[in-house]
Amino acid sequence: MSIHSSLRSAGSGLNALRNVLKRHERIRHLMSQGRWADEQSVLGLPKIKQLRLKARKATKEKDEAAAPEKPAAPAAGAAS
Numbered sequence: 001m002s003i004h005s006s007l008r009s010a011g012s013g014l015n016a017l018r019n020v021l022k023r024h025e026r027i028r029h030l031m032s033q034g035r036w037a038d039e040q041s042v043l044g045l046p047k048i049k050q051l052r053l054k055a056r057k058a059t060k061e062k063d064e065a066a067a068p069e070k071p072a073a074p075a076a077g078a079a080s
Contacts, residue, residue, distance in 0.1 A: 017052045
């Protein structure tokens with residue numbers, strides 16, 4: 001018997017961005033932002049918005065402008 005397609009987990013299911021974080025993950029995030037004090041209670045933590053960032057490919061024009069120009073090679077027949 002096979003599993004229905006709606007019940008199968010996606011290949012990237014473990015790496016997917018979750019909307020709900022565990023308490024220790026929220027505290028770690030608040031610590032990295034400097035919004036956590038050691039005396040603070042672990043109950044009633046503020047909500048944290050998770051953002052998914054996608055890497056964009058740089059345009060060809062920007063790559064050419066950012067790359068340094070190569071020095072011209074001396075002619076093969078010319079001797080110094």
